[in-house]
Amino acid sequence: xxxxxxxxxxxxxxxxxxxxxxxxxxxxxxxxxxxxxxxxxxxxxxxxxxxxxxxxxxxxxxxxxxxxxxxxxxxxxxxxxxxxxxxxxxxxxxxxxxxxxxxxxxxxxxxxxxxxxxxxxxxxxxxxxxxxxxxxxxxxxxxxxxxxxxxxxxxxxxxxxxxxxxxxxxxxxxxxxxxxxxxxxxxxxxxxxxxxxxxxxxxxxxxxxxxxxxxxxxxxxxxxxxxxxxxxxxxxxxxxxxxxxxxxxxxxxxxxxxxxxxxxxxxxxxxxxxxxxxxxxxxxxxxxxxxxxxxxxxxxxxxxx
Amino acid sequence: xxxxxxxxxxxxxxxxxxxxxxxxxxxxxxxxxxxxxxxxxxxxxxxxxxxxxxxxxxxxxxxxxxxxxxxxxxxxxxxxxxxxxxxxxxxxxxxxxxxxxxxxxxxxxxxxxxxxxxxxxxxxxxxxxxxxxxxxxxxxxxxxxxxxxxxxxxxxxxxxxxxxxxxxxxxxxxxxxxxxxxxxxxxxxxxxxxxxxxxxxxxxxxxxxxxxxxxxxxxxxxxxxxxxxxxxxxxxxxxxxxxxxxxxxxxxxxxxxxxxxxxxxxxxxxxxxxxxxxxxxxxxxxxxxxxxxxxxxxx
Numbered sequence: 001x002x003x004x005x006x007x008x009x010x011x012x013x014x015x016x017x018x019x020x021x022x023x024x025x026x027x028x029x030x031x032x033x034x035x036x037x038x039x040x041x042x043x044x045x046x047x048x049x050x051x052x053x054x055x056x057x058x059x060x061x062x063x064x065x066x067x068x069x070x071x072x073x074x075x076x077x078x079x080x081x082x083x084x085x086x087x088x089x090x091x092x093x094x095x096x097x098x099x100x101x102x103x104x105x106x107x108x109x110x111x112x113x114x115x116x117x118x119x120x121x122x123x124x125x126x127x128x129x130x131x132x133x134x135x136x137x138x139x140x141x142x143x144x145x146x147x148x149x150x151x152x153x154x155x156x157x158x159x160x161x162x163x164x165x166x167x168x169x170x171x172x173x174x175x176x177x178x179x180x181x182x183x184x185x186x187x188x189x190x191x192x193x194x195x196x197x198x199x200x201x202x203x204x205x206x207x208x209x210x211x212x213x214x215x216x217x218x219x220x221x222x223x224x225x226x227x228x229x230x231x232x233x234x235x236x237x238x239x240x241x242x243x244x245x246x247x248x249x250x251x252x253x254x255x256x257x258x259x260x261x262x263x264x265x266x267x268x269x270x271x272x273x274x275x276x277x278x279x280x281x282x283x284x285x286x287x288x289x290x291x292x293x294x295x296x297x298x299x300x301x302x303x304x305x
Numbered sequence: 306x307x308x309x310x311x312x313x314x315x316x317x318x319x320x321x322x323x324x325x326x327x328x329x330x331x332x333x334x335x336x337x338x339x340x341x342x343x344x345x346x347x348x349x350x351x352x353x354x355x356x357x358x359x360x361x362x363x364x365x366x367x368x369x370x371x372x373x374x375x376x377x378x379x380x381x382x383x384x385x386x387x388x389x390x391x392x393x394x395x396x397x398x399x400x401x402x403x404x405x406x407x408x409x410x411x412x413x414x415x416x417x418x419x420x421x422x423x424x425x426x427x428x429x430x431x432x433x434x435x436x437x438x439x440x441x442x443x444x445x446x447x448x449x450x451x452x453x454x455x456x457x458x459x460x461x462x463x464x465x466x467x468x469x470x471x472x473x474x475x476x477x478x479x480x481x482x483x484x485x486x487x488x489x490x491x492x493x494x495x496x497x498x499x500x501x502x503x504x505x506x507x508x509x510x511x512x513x514x515x516x517x518x519x520x521x522x523x524x525x526x527x528x529x530x531x532x533x534x535x536x537x538x539x540x541x542x543x544x545x546x547x548x549x550x551x552x553x554x555x556x557x558x559x560x561x562x563x564x565x566x567x568x569x570x571x572x573x574x575x576x577x578x579x580x581x582x583x584x585x586x587x588x589x590x591x592x593x594x595x596x597x598x599x600x601x602x603x604x
Contacts, residue, residue, distance in 0.1 A: 010413075013411075014411075014412055014413065014414075016486060016487040016488060017403075017404035017407065017487060018404075020400040020401070020403060020404050020487070020488075020491075021401055021404045021405070023397060023400065024397045024400065024401040024422075024456070024457040024462075025418070027397070027453060027456045027457060028421070028425060028457055028459075030438065030442065031435070031439070031453065031454040031455075031456075032425040032430070033425075034441075035430035035431075035434040035435040035437075035438045036428065036430045036434070037434075038430060038434025038435070038437050038438055041433060041434060041437070048437075051441065052434075052437040052438065052440075098328070101321055101324065101325060102325065104317075104318065104321055105321070105322065105325065110322070113329075114325050114326075114328075114329050116586075116590065117329035117330075117332050117333045118328065118329055118332045119590055120332060120333060120336065120586070121332060123512060123582050123586070123589055123593075124579060124582060125516035125517075125518060125534050127516075127518050127534050127537050127538045127541055128534075128537065128575045128578060128579060130541055131540075131541035131571060132335045132336070132339055132575065133335075135342075135568065136335055136338075141353045143338065143353075143356075146353060175331070175332065179332060183594050207314065207317075239519070240518075240519065244538065244541060244542065261431065261432050261433075262432060265432050265433045266436075266523060271433050271437075274431075274432065274433050275431060275432075275433045275434060278429075278430075278431025278432055278433065278434075279431060281431070282428055282429045282430070282431055285429070286427055286428050289427055290427065
């Protein structure tokens with residue numbers, strides 16, 4: 001067989017594969033890579049009328065200077081990290097606890113019913129959930145405050161009080177995600193070898209000791225994995241949720257990078273500054289994402305791709 | 306000793322069952338309340354009398370919104386977007402996952418293409434550059450602005466690719482030996498055995514299209530082009546706006562205005578927007594679970 005013949009033969013065989021992948025490559029090239037090229041706006045004095053790749057004036061890192069001398073950029077970054085970390089920590093503890101408790105339920109039907117009920121919020125958009133929460137949390141007529149007043153607690157303006165806002169975001173995010181978040185831990189619990197429990201019982205371990213010495217070690221690697229992967233979201237405060245529930249009175253603790261980028265770019269039409277802020281977020285996120293994937297592989301042998 | 310253990314165990318089980326019941330109620334109660342509000346009289350709602358059952362049962366809020374052209378317009382945009390968007394997502398997922406599931410020997414360029422797609426997960430260009438590209442391609446105010454930028458859901462594609470990669474090699478070799486080409490093999494062999502994964506990513510795509518609202522808000526300038534969730538967002542953020550916007554529209558709406566409030570019509574609209582999700586819920590629960598476990602616990 002001649003190498004030349006082989007090469008053309010190979011091309012004929014692989015050609016349909018190129019053809020198949022072509023539409024997606026084109027769309028991703030335009031919309032993802034085109035946008036990535038568009039981050040040059042961050043280094044320009046961008047005038048929209050001239051077009052994305054038109055002749056714009058270059059200003060180097062001046063936009064970043066302006067951005068980081070804005071008085072609210074510090075609090076915005078702090079708010080983002082505080083809310084994201086809160087969600088990350090609560091988003092591991094609550095689903096793990098729920099999975100452990102659900103695992104103790106013997107009746108299959110009851111288990112199924114509990115799961116069906118707690119998964120529901122996961123599938124609904126933050127638009128609908130915010131609409132519901134705004135009503136539930138209203139200081140005057142909201143159900144939660146009516147309940148609080150019945151046990152003698154002053155009404156709390158959860159969405160209009162800067163002290164309460166970040167915690168409200170964390171708790172409502174947990175409410176939406178913990179049920180479905182527990183799926184992964186339930187799968188891990190189902191995968192623990194029953195022989196380990198039998199051995200523990202023979203050694204005289206009660207239920208609590210079994211949980212401590214068999215169940216938790218069985219979950220350890222998945223908990224480590226989810227923690228490590230969680231760091232990829234360190235700058236994701238949750239735009240959909242916060243944008244639909246915040247207001248200027250809680251900007252001091254509730255304004256996050258994504259909402260800041262949105263107001264700067266879409267509402268104030270500060271394209272270059274907004275892109276600079278977005279690029280800052282994406283750049284830092286990239287480092288965290290790559291680091292977390294690397295650590296996940298190193299600690300647990302988990303390959304994301 | 307054993308009796309004492311079993312007593313404490315019983316106490317634990319009872320407390321545990323009570324706790325889980327309470328937690329489940331917290332998850333579901335707001336939606337029952339929403340449904341009750343949507344069927345209640347507006348004065349009872351304003352007085353905070355409605356909990357889990359409608360007070361002064363009435364369907365007037367539903368009559369009001371089903372006569373509201375804005376609600377219906379946005380519903381049609383959402384249906385259109387879902388009906389075109391989900392098959393488009395699927396087509397691109399399958400056409401991309403199949404070549405990428407080949408070994409490097411069979412598709413030499415595979416690693417380059419893999420990185421080409423994975424990089425888009427790692428780095429996000431941000432709001433303004435994405436907006437500018439959509440604008441440059443002339444999609445502002447077009448339904449395609451909601452379809453083309455996310456036409457290939459990369460995560461779903463990777464899930465399908467991983468599944469196809471795990472198929473036994475003999476299956477595909479037999480097909481090629483029988484003289485089938487790539488397309489025939491994909492359609493007749495690979496797709497049928499990948500059905501559960503395809504179901505998973507179909508549901509991912511559906512929920513994504515149905516729940517998206519942000520793209521509608523930034524790419525559409527006119528409210529009649531808003532998809533349902535984007536329209537709902539304006540109602541949620543500015544409830545009184547909805548009633549005011551609709552007062553001058555048509556004669557048959559004005560007769561409802563004294564009967565409905567922003568609370569009751571808002572609840573009715575949110576509930577209607579939940580219906581497709583509720584209808585698919587049994588499947589969502591089943592296939593999202595497998596999808597999640599497939600994507601995460603692979604050992």
